[in-house]
Every structure is written in C-alpha cells, then in structure tokens.
Amino acid sequence: MRVENSFIAVDGVGRKTERSLWADGVRHWDDFEPDRLGEATGRRVDDYIAEARDRLDRGDAAFFAETLPDRDLWRAYENFADGAAFFDIETTGLDPASNDVTTVSVHRAGETTTLVRGDDLTAPNLRAELDAADLLVSFNGKRFDAPFLEANFDVDVATPHLDLMYPCKRLDLTGGLKAIEKDLGLERDGVEDVDGREAVRLWHRYERENDEAALDRLVEYNRYDAENLRALAEEVTGGLHEREFLAHH
Numbered sequence: 001m002r003v004e005n006s007f008i009a010v011d012g013v014g015r016k017t018e019r020s021l022w023a024d025g026v027r028h029w030d031d032f033e034p035d036r037l038g039e040a041t042g043r044r045v046d047d048y049i050a051e052a053r054d055r056l057d058r059g060d061a062a063f064f065a066e067t068l069p070d071r072d073l074w075r076a077y078e079n080f081a082d083g084a085a086f087f088d089i090e091t092t093g094l095d096p097a098s099n100d101v102t103t104v105s106v107h108r109a110g111e112t113t114t115l116v117r118g119d120d121l122t123a124p125n126l127r128a129e130l131d132a133a134d135l136l137v138s139f140n141g142k143r144f145d146a147p148f149l150e151a152n153f154d155v156d157v158a159t160p161h162l163d164l165m166y167p168c169k170r171l172d173l174t175g176g177l178k179a180i181e182k183d184l185g186l187e188r189d190g191v192e193d194v195d196g197r198e199a200v201r202l203w204h205r206y207e208r209e210n211d212e213a214a215l216d217r218l219v220e221y222n223r224y225d226a227e228n229l230r231a232l233a234e235e236v237t238g239g240l241h242e243r244e245f246l247a248h249h
Helices: 015-023 039-057 061-067 070-083 123-131 141-153 165-170 177-184 196-209 212-248
Strands: 084-091 101-108 111-116 135-138 161-163
Touching: 039 061, 061 070, 070 084, 070 135, 070 161, 070 165, 070 212, 084 123, 084 141, 084 196, 084 212, 101 123, 101 141, 101 196, 101 212, 111 123, 111 212, 123 141, 135 141, 135 212, 141 161, 165 212, 177 212, 196 212
Parallel strands: 084 135, 135 161
Antiparallel strands: 084 101, 101 111
C-alpha cells in the first residue's frame, strides 16, 4: 500500500469513509472526484491530494508523518523504502540516564554502517547517518533507541520514524524482535544464541579485556538487528496491505 491509496489524512475522512471510498472503486488519488463526498469534505480531499502530490514529488516524508495518523505511517513505507534507514542500538543497560550506547547499526541502500563507542560513535557521525534518511525504521525504537540516542548524544531524532513494534502487534506478531524473526523464518547465522544480556557482557569483555573477538560478535549481532528490520518491514507492511486495503476491494 502507498500513500496514494490513502484518504484518511484528510480532516473529516475517517476509516469508515475511506473504506467506503475503496469499496466504491476509489482506491487511488487518481480515482477521486469531489462529488464522491459532501461539498466541504470533497474540497478538502481535493486540496490535500494536490498538496500531497507535490510533497511526494519532493520526497517529503515528513509531510506524511505529520498528516497520516500515527498508526498508519506504515502506508508511507513503500514510497520511501529506498531512502529508509533501518537502525538499532546496543546499550549497557535499560536506563538512558545512567547507561551508555555501545554500538549503533544503520542499514540503508543495501549497506550497513556500525558506529562503536570510543571509536566512531560520535554525535556528528550519528546525526549524519540519521539525517541522510527519508524514513527511520526500528523495532521499539520510539520508546528505547531514540530516547537513548537523544540522552547520550543530545541529538534530536526528528526524521519520520516508523516503529515496527506497533504494526507487528496488529498482525498478532508479539514476543519481541527475536521471537518475531523466528516466527517469520529470519535467521542470524553465527549469533543465534546472543541476546540483549549477552550483548552487554560482550561489550564489557571488550572494554575490560580489549577482547576484539567479543566486539566483533557484538557488532555482528547488532548488524543483524538492523538488517533484519528490512525483511520485517516488508512482511508487516505486506500483511497490513492485505488486511487494510485488499480486504475492502
């Protein structure tokens, strides 16, 4: 599903109205005619479509993050997937005020960059990675990753942010990222036994003993976190497309 299939961003168009439009064959902005709705609402939809086309041509993901309901930002994924950055962090604990970010992996355009504390994990490098993206994609990143980055590096995570944890729940995919990956058959060759607690231990081994092998294992684990998010995003947005859009054909 793409933003061009959506009308719910318009004031006065709720889910019932949008689904009624879809059922009547108005499944794309190109299909809409103002007389499909009341005069005022029809005019608002027309005005929205005109502005949205311009914003889409300019690659303005922020416009759709601001106008679509939060639960529907997944609809913009296909439009901005090529410029999306899938990111994940590892930390020394759960409290941003008293714990540190150890690694940050960002997967974009088929390449993965991992920034490491004490090396290249700096505020300018982090800003450069986040600002280069049209759309950020995470799992539980709004509650965990973003607050950690903001607290540790004083960066404002302002790029439109699709947190896959919430659309996963709508498809009954629960139990955390690793459990969901297992359900979907996504693999982590070589680091299947690493979890969040082990990631903390690996960092401490590297920090205290200069154990490069421990760091390599931590980085590999973190990179899987970021890279597997792309496959998860495709699965989840595809599933919601079938549930939300195709079901109302």
